[in-house]
Amino acid sequence: MSDPPADYDRVVIGAGIIGSCTAYQLLKAGHRRVLLIDQFPLPHSRGSSHGQSRIIRTAYGDVEQANMARRTRLLWRDLEQSAGETLCVDCPLLLVAAASHRDEFNTYVSCISNQTIYQGDQLARLLPAAAFPDGYTGGLDDSAGLLRADRCLLAVRRLFVSNGGIIRDGTPVTAITPVEGTAGEILRLEGPSVTCRGLVVCAGAWAARLLSPLGLPRLVSTLRPEKVAVTYWKVKPGYTVPLAGIDLTGVGQQNGHFYWLPALEYPGLVKLCYHVGVPCDPDRRDTVRMDGVLQTTKEYVARTFPGLEPEPAIVETCMYTVTPDERCILDVHPRYPNIAYAAGMSGQGFKMGPVFAEVLQQLVDGQKSQFDLTTFSAERFSADVSHL
Incomplete structure (x- = not known):
């Protein structure tokens, strides 16, 4: 039958x-x-x-994810053609890390074609709004871009x-x-x-x-659902943030990193976020406070991005679901x-x-x-x- x-x-x-x-x-x-x-x-x-925005990149912590990233960039281009509109904007991504995270940094950089290493004043010229501490090293993923999410x-x-x-x-x-x-x-x-x-x-x-x-x-x-803060910061006069970026240097007990995108969604506002959330029930996310995450992000902006105002101009939220x-x-x-x-x-x-x-x-x-x-x-x- x-x-x-x-x-x-x-x-x-x-x-x-x-x-x-x-x-x-x-x-x-x-x-x-x-x-x-x-x-x-x-x-x-x-x-x-x-x-409205997401980073797309080739730099990853392992080769298989980098291979997937190359494939997904081609597929996004195919979708652009089928849809008849621009979905991805080219935007190089600056990878930075302190000496304590040099091994992780080297793995990421090994996945990209540009093997040039930037330090000190070179980093300042690439990202005028930032002031990375001594000992920081940078690399540039020229294949990166911004998806209009x-x-x-x-x-x-x-x-x-x-x-x-x-x-x-x-x-x-x-x-x-x-x-x-x-x-x-x-x-x-x-x-x-x-x-x-x-x-x-x-x-x-x-x-x-x-x-x-x-x-x-x-x-x-x-699987751990988390509520995350999506924060936007006003750029001070005379400063610019022309590149997307990831600071691989871990911060806090969860060893979370920071990432940023140039102004694409709100005029004059840079999207800069802490890649760490607060565990929550996804059906009760609005009851979860983000004070600790926001404070950690403000402290990072204050010491690393003198070209941004010290308080976020806009705070939105999103959901992550995280594996160990x-x-x-x-x-x-x-x-x-x-x-x-x-x-x-x-x-x-x-x-x-x-x-x-x-x-x-x-x-x-x-x-x-x-x-x-x-x-x-x-x-x-x-x-x-x-x-x-």
Whole structure:
């Protein structure tokens, strides 16, 4: 007896940038009936994909992520052509680090073509608004750029719909269950009440809640939702911030770094943030205070960026979902290979949206990826995660 028909070939849960790119990629891969679901009415600012800017770069802490970054830059260019609008602006990125983080700095620089090292007055000329301490070293990622994040997200969703995809927003998924008698080949999604032959979960801070009842309870402790502060600072007269940048020097107990982007969203305001958040329930994020994070950021600006006003002009918030090693999970369910999932982007997922979409499409379709996904597997945290 053949299995009953499913409503959709593939369903994607989560219409952030990774989910939207994945839904579009599934259409390009030949699936005709693809549904993209989000629990909130679109657009919204409750997840991790809102806002107007993100850094895209090639400099990473390992070769595989650098290879993915090169691929994602090509895919963003393809999306620009398909969408007929500019989604990425070229902008070199300055990597800096104190002597204590020289090994990490060297690894990042090894991934880029420009091997020139900058110090002292050279750094001051590159970034006039900053005054890095003695002993700091810098490198320049000339391939970096700035993604116009809100435009990217709208463009990908528009391409998805114009190619036959369906979006259902304001529709929470309350449970995922294999349809009885199909050996898990057909899945039912409670909430939207639909069935599908393949599922990709890109639910951000809510991923563990959806996946743990399917036999992956360890994800609850592996994935940590955090509320992060997104801060904007006014540039003082006579100073400029022409480059994006990352200071790899760890600060605080969580050893978090700082990053910045030139004024792109608000005129005269630089986006400079501390890459550390406060653990929270994503459904109660508005009750979480950010005083410690904001104070640490203000102290960093005061000692490192004399060209910026000492108080932030605008403070916004976003959600991270962090793993213990701050590398995301791209994997399939060990029992149901027609369920793929992305989780724990750790604040670095937006730029990788198109390449992660390729990987997730290949995973859910049972195809081999061009990348070594060993270090992206949930199994790296505990053997129990993928054998329950």
